Amino acid sequence: xxxxxxxxxxxxxxxxxxxxxxxxxxxxxxxxxxxxxxxxxxxxxxxxxxxxxxxxxxxxxxxxxxxxxxxxxxxxxxxxxxxxxxxxxxxxxxxxxxxxxxxxxxxxxxxxxxxxxxxxxxxxxxxxxxxxxxxxxxxxxxxxxxxxxxxxxxxxxxxxxxxxxxxxxxxxxxxxxxxxxxxxxxxxxxxxxxxxxxxxxxxxxxxxxxxxxxxxxxxxxxxxxxxxxxxxxxxxxxxxxxxxxxxxx
Amino acid sequence: xxxxxxxxxxxxxxxxxxxxxxxxxxxxxxxxxxxxxxxxxxxxxxxxxxxxxxxxxxxxxxxxxxxxxxxxxxxxxxxxxxxxxxxxxxxxxxxxxxxxxxxxxxxxxxxxxxxxxxxxxxxxxxxxxxxxxxxxxxxxxxxxxxxxxxxxxxxxxxxxxxxxxxxxxxxxxxxxxxxxxxxxxxxxxxxxxxxxxxxxxxxxxxxxxxxxxxxxxxxxxxxxxxxxxxxxxxxxxxxxxxxxxxxxx
DNA sequence: AATTTCACCGATAGTACTATCGGTGAAATT
DNA sequence: AATTTCACCGATAGTACTATCGGTGAAATT
Numbered sequence: 239x240x241x242x243x244x245x246x247x248x249x250x251x252x253x254x255x256x257x258x259x260x261x262x263x264x265x266x267x268x269x270x271x272x273x274x275x276x277x278x279x280x281x282x283x284x285x286x287x288x289x290x291x292x293x294x295x296x297x298x299x300x301x302x303x304x305x306x307x308x309x310x311x312x313x314x315x316x317x318x319x320x321x322x323x324x325x326x327x328x329x330x331x332x333x334x335x336x337x338x339x340x341x342x343x344x345x346x347x348x349x350x351x352x353x354x355x356x357x358x359x360x361x362x363x364x365x366x367x368x369x370x371x372x373x374x375x376x377x378x379x380x381x382x383x384x385x386x387x388x389x390x391x392x393x394x395x396x397x398x399x400x401x402x403x404x405x406x407x408x409x410x411x412x413x414x415x416x417x418x419x420x421x422x423x424x425x426x427x428x429x430x431x432x433x434x435x436x437x438x439x440x441x442x443x444x445x446x447x448x449x450x451x452x453x454x455x456x457x458x459x460x461x462x463x464x465x466x467x468x469x470x471x472x473x474x475x476x477x478x479x480x481x482x483x484x485x486x487x
Numbered sequence: 488x489x490x491x492x493x494x495x496x497x498x499x500x501x502x503x504x505x506x507x508x509x510x511x512x513x514x515x516x517x518x519x520x521x522x523x524x525x526x527x528x529x530x531x532x533x534x535x536x537x538x539x540x541x542x543x544x545x546x547x548x549x550x551x552x553x554x555x556x557x558x559x560x561x562x563x564x565x566x567x568x569x570x571x572x573x574x575x576x577x578x579x580x581x582x583x584x585x586x587x588x589x590x591x592x593x594x595x596x597x598x599x600x601x602x603x604x605x606x607x608x609x610x611x612x613x614x615x616x617x618x619x620x621x622x623x624x625x626x627x628x629x630x631x632x633x634x635x636x637x638x639x640x641x642x643x644x645x646x647x648x649x650x651x652x653x654x655x656x657x658x659x660x661x662x663x664x665x666x667x668x669x670x671x672x673x674x675x676x677x678x679x680x681x682x683x684x685x686x687x688x689x690x691x692x693x694x695x696x697x698x699x700x701x702x703x704x705x706x707x708x709x710x711x712x713x714x715x716x717x718x719x720x721x722x723x724x725x726x727x728x729x730x731x732x733x734x735x736x
Numbered sequence: 737a738a739t740t741t742c743a744c745c746g747a748t749a750g751t752a753c754t755a756t757c758g759g760t761g762a763a764a765t766t
Numbered sequence: 767a768a769t770t771t772c773a774c775c776g777a778t779a780g781t782a783c784t785a786t787c788g789g790t791g792a793a794a795t796t
Contacts (some may be wrong), residue, residue, distance in 0.1 A: 246793055250743065269610030271520055274783060288744050329648030355608045358600050358664070361518030397671060401680045404665055409684075413658035415607070415651055422650055423768065427643070431650045435658075438682060438687015476687060495763055499773065523753060537774050539755065 254292045256282040258306070261299055266348035270354065270362055297363050304367035307349050311371060314342040315378065335382075335437070336410065337429035343414040344425070350411060372407075379403035388443050395443070402439040409435055503541045505531040507555070510548055515597035518604065519611055519687050546612050553616035556598050560620060563591035564627065584631075584677035585659065585685070592663040593674070599660060621656075628652035644692070651688040658684055 244252070260281035264273055275289040275296060293299045318338035322331055343350050353371055356364035380390075380403040390396035413428040422428050494499070509530035512524055524538040524545060542548045567587035571580055592599050602620055605613035629639075629652040639645035662677040671677050 246742075249624065249793095253743080267609060269608045271610035273784085276783065284743090285745050286783090287746075287785080287787090291743055295785080311532060337524060351607045354606070357603070359518045359520075359604045359608075361520035394676070397676065398680060399664055401665070401671055401677060402684075405680060408657040409654030409660035410723050412653050416650070416653055422646060428650060430691065431647060434688040434691035435651075435654055435684045436687065438685065438690065439683040440684035441687065442679065476491060478515075478709055495771090495773075498763095502773080517758080524755085533773090534775050535753090536755080536757090536776075632784060638741065 250292075252353060253284060253288075257284075257289065257292055257299065258303060262307075262348060265303070265352055270359075270364070300363045301367075304364050304442060307352070308367060308371055310346065311349055311353075312374065314341065314346070315375065317381060318342055319378075319382065333429055333433055336432040337425060339410055340414050340417070340428055340432075341424050342410070344418060347414070347418050350414065354411065356416075375407050376400060376404045379407055383440070388440060398443055402436070402443065405439070406436055498539075502531060502533060502537075506533075506538065506541055506548065507552060510552060511556075511597060514552070514601055519608075519613070549612045550616075553613050556601070557616060557620050558597065559600055560602075561623065563595070564588065564624065567591055568627075568631065582678055582682055585681040586674060588659055589663050589666070589674050589677055589681075592660070593667060596663075596667050599663065603660065603664075624656050625649060625653045628656055632689070637689060647692055651685070651692065654688070655681060655685055 257278055261273065261278045264277055264281065273296065276286045278296075278299070279286045279289045293302070319335075321338055322334040353368045356362040356368035357372060359365055362368070374444045377400075380399045380424065383399050383403060384390055388399060410432055412421060413432065416422045417425055417428060506527055510522065510527045513526055513530065522545065525535045526536045527545075527548070528538045542551070567590075568584075570587055571583040601613065602617045605611040605617035606621060608614055610619070626649075629648045632648050632652060633639055637648060639648045659681055662671060662681065665671045666674055666677060
């Protein structure tokens with residue numbers, strides 16, 4: 239309200255941030271097609287032509303947005319994994335592995351929404367970013383599974399881990415969006431479903447990789463201090479008529 | 488090559504179809520942002536202004552496209568379920584429930600791609616269509632699970648079935664796209680992963696719903712002739728430390 | 737105090753697109 | 767054979783946007 243003794247570059251930086259903010263809001267509300275220098279500049283409170291004082295063109299603003307958004311998403315994910323590792327017991331910990339990403343998504347849904355849209359849109363300037371982010375999440379998740387003891391020695395197992403990670407990530411995104419759309423009011427329920435999905439897939443991985451290399455002990459090169467690793471998988475390799483029976487070409 | 492004795496309305500219908508074809512191709516290759524009456528008309532071999540002989544505006548063409556595409560997708564899905572029911576043994580049948588949708592998607596990837604893009608894009612004319620299609624698939628899948636004996640009596644179970652269906656569908660789409668991007672060359676492997684994911688989730692559903700209503704026999708109102716229903720779930724309600732332990736509000 | 741810098745402005749040329757309108761010739765109808 | 771219909775055409779007015787350019791005044795520098 240009182241004095242705003244801003245230096246010139248501070249003021250510039252402030253408008254720059256206002257532009258980015260405005261772009262993010264418009265992107266979320268109207269989509270990439272609704273984005274224009276006119277709208278962004280107006281929303282930020284400057285003339286359309288002044289847009290170019292801050293960015294070469296809209297493409298550049300989007301690139302900056304992608305960088306920052308990616309950073310934010312990744313930070314949220316790191317945080318999630320960290321918190322999950324801190325959980326009191328292994329049961330809560332495993333559930334948190336799914337609940338925390340859900341919560342993180344719901345805190346900044348616009349980032350995921352924008353990413354989901356751009357992922358398969360060839361006309362999107364954010365496509366490369368979206369593809370890279372999705373890949374990073376997938377690899378991160380797959381690495382996490384590997385650290386849990388589901389080692390992937392041969393090509394096929396590695397691919398399986400990747401598929402599980404990608405599938406679970408897709409399901410996580412879908413349930414988070416469903417929550418935001420009001421269909422699944424309780425995030426804990428969603429986390430339970432994801433936990434169950436994950437367990438099922440990992441059980442498959444366990445049993446067949448045990449068949450492929452029966453003498454191997456997956457704990458060997460696992461992450462430190464993960465004693466109980468996967469409380470589930472009771473009957474283990476016993477799942478009777480599982481897909482494992484097939485011996486493809 | 489020889490004579491093309493087309494009646495006037497036949498010729499008109501032909502150009503109309505060419506317009507739709509062209510729009511679909513451009514939509515897939517360049518996205519909704521790349522679509523224009525200029526491009527579509529040119530690709531169909533007519534003048535831009537003649538576009539309006541066939542459609543009121545681009546919006547209308549997209550609506551027609553959505554209707555036809557939705558019909559096609561749904562037909563493919565019905566076909567998939569039908570084939571799955573025809574499979575020789577229950578094992579193959581269950582796997583086919585996942586393999587066939589994957590194959591169907593890969594036969595016409597542009598339809599899914601377009602749908603995935605529009606799903607969360609507020610600027611898309613196809614958004615309503617995409618949302619409706621996704622809901623239809625989810626409900627269809629959930630109904631399928633219910634028919635398998637996973638009855639959903641109370642609100643919570645119904646929601647769980649829906650979440651599983653939505654999660655599995657999202658994973659199916661993700662793996663199909665991954666296949667098309669060359670990451671998962673073998674669709675059978677992807678089907679195995681989906682089967683495993685599904686089994687895990689259904690095991691959860693089984694065990695907790697058995698706890699909630701222990702005397703109930705789910706076969707009662709299930710689809711006819713599904714004797715073996717879910718070969719898996721061996722230890723059944725025994726899964727030791729599953730999420731079922733939690734009794735949230 | 738004089739000078740320079742620069743964030744911002746309004747005006748505007750250029751681009752891409754939509755949607756209408758009058759005209760044309762062959763198909764369809766009479 | 768005469769007339770009508772209509773799928774298609776080219777031209778064009780209108781809209782929305784991008785990106786540049788010269789100008790301005792306050793901040794920053796000298």
